[in-house]
Amino acid sequence: MAYELYYWPGLQGRGEFVRLALEEAGADYIDVARGSGAGRGVAAMMKVLKSNSEPHIPFAPPFLRDGDLIIAQVANILMYLAPKLGLAPKPAALRPIANGLQLTVTDIVAEVHDTHHPLSTNLYYEDQKDAAKARAADFLGHRLPKFMGYFERVLQQNPKGDKHAVGASLTAVDLSLFQLIEGLSYAFPRAMKSFVAHYPALAALREAVRTRPRIALYLASERRIPFNESGVFRHYPELDQDAR
Amino acid sequence: MAYELYYWPGLQGRGEFVRLALEEAGADYIDVARGSGAGRGVAAMMKVLKSNSEPHIPFAPPFLRDGDLIIAQVANILMYLAPKLGLAPKPAALRPIANGLQLTVTDIVAEVHDTHHPLSTNLYYEDQKDAAKARAADFLGHRLPKFMGYFERVLQQNPKGDKHAVGASLTAVDLSLFQLIEGLSYAFPRAMKSFVAHYPALAALREAVRTRPRIALYLASERRIPFNESGVFRHYPELDQDAR
Incomplete structure (x- = not known):
């Protein structure tokens, strides 16, 4: 079913x-x-x-x-x-590791949401724009480099190699990291300009996921909704700025 | 070990x-x-x-x-x-249900944190007090009743009875709901004034956990750190207000 x-x-x-x-x-x-x-x-x-x-x-x-x-x-x-x-780590003992990483993706996604809605999900963005600017500046200046630096270290320190977040094969965490980087690149192109230089293993993972046959077909299909300003990752140029 | x-x-x-x-x-x-x-x-x-x-x-x-x-x-x-x-639901098939509830506790805890730090964790509360007032008003006016109403329904609709969040026995979720209500009551006594009247099953769960022998001993011990304004749940009277 x-x-x-x-x-x-x-x-x-x-x-x-x-x-x-x-x-x-x-x-x-x-x-x-x-x-x-x-x-x-x-x-x-x-x-x-x-x-x-x-x-x-x-x-x-x-x-x-x-x-x-x-x-x-x-x-x-x-x-x-x-x-x-077939997207869980092998061996199964690594599943709590994958889940911990997935929850850290959850955390940064919530922080991305709050860059455009820092005061209330019941107010329009336009009605909390000043607070959004302050929150986005803090996110791009402090939180984004902290999260990205962390995920880069996770890849670099994976005993099975830096191609995957956990274990030696593709897991749902890798797919989620791809989506996170795609979303951040859509929302904050200026902040993400030097992403490849600073986070080479994450950048390589993103490309590896993007070019997987089924993912590539999906991304080109009508099932993939384009990024837009109704989602979590929103491109408001006034919130974007240079970042590490 | x-x-x-x-x-x-x-x-x-x-x-x-x-x-x-x-x-x-x-x-x-x-x-x-x-x-x-x-x-x-x-x-x-x-x-x-x-x-x-x-x-x-x-x-x-x-x-x-x-x-x-x-x-x-x-x-x-x-x-x-x-x-x-011995704090997982029985049967094991209910574990994803418990985990989903636990993650919803995680979500409201993050929102409580943001009532006093809506703009940045790198700034003092005093330097984001106006934004904190707006966020706290939204939290107490909209989010708190939504979350509490949800958890009350979870208890009421539990096929095994309204004494526990999931299944027929105590789980870690019940303990976390206790802590959540304790923390909210410390931070927002005014908002939580009519809590017992509005959310009877949650209120009963809180009392049931509080009086469990080991929990009661723990709460009275030095191992239990008192609530204070360094934690997630902080009592700033200017952020508190009536709520449902």
Whole structure:
């Protein structure tokens, strides 16, 4: 039976980290809220979120339905899916390492979101632009180099080589790092200008993922929603600046 | 061999969610950075964080060392520890449900942190107080009721009864919900004034955890650091306001 992914249509957002794993594995899945007809569309997603009868309800999208099980939170979905999709580290003892890295991706993604919405998700960006400028300056000046320096070290210190974040083969973490770097490059092209020079192993990983046959096909397909200013990674030139 | 917990001394912070699980289980553990002497103290923690030879480095505290394995991120540490401590849901098929809930606790904790540091963790609170007021108002007005309403529903809809977040027995998620409510009550007493009336199952869970024998002993001990304005949950009266 096909996996059912539930996420807002029209933006990559946090759902994209799950899509990339499903696409890389060639898994059979339905992007429920992007569909139409019975049991599809945003209404079908809201029905689960507001259900009074589901035994285990999610707080927010994305969530995944696999038969009777509803699984929430990106890192949790990936921890559940990765072994089934051949994207978990081998040996299994390294799975907590992968999950720790995935949660650190979750952390930086939340910080990226807050560069354009530092005060409230209920206000428009335009109504919190001054605070956004301060938060984005701090993010690009301090947090981005700290996270990128960390992930570069993770690759460099991987005992199995710097081609992968954990272990000797491709995992969902590698796919997520690709998406993170793509998103950062879209949102902050000026800050990311010297990225390749400063973070060579991360830059090589990004290219290796981008050119994998199924990922390349996916990126060229209509299933890949373009980056836009509804997603987590938004390009507001006034928030961008030089960074290490 | 004792578990080694690494976290900043002098504050409960994110380390406290791990401490509560270790304490409830009566597990043998060392709170490394709070100790002194060889292999103890903040220097011992920094040594791991800055290591160029560890195969799997954490981004930030808290992290746990169990033999050769270093595990980072609260939810990940709890997912690793819970089965060993008898704090994972039974049956094991419910573990992704517990992990999804734990990650939702992680999310609200990050939002609580940002009520006093909305612009930068590198600036003092006093230097971002206006933004903090706006963020805290949004948090108490919108986000807190949304999260609390969600967790209350989780308890109410648990097919095994409203005494636990998942399954029929105590899990690390229940302990974390206790800590979350304790912290919110310390930081925002005005906002939490009508908490018991609005969220009866959560309020009952809080009392049930607080009076568990080992937890009660721990809370009365010197191992329990008092809440203070260095932690995630800070009481700044100017940020507090009525809330649902």
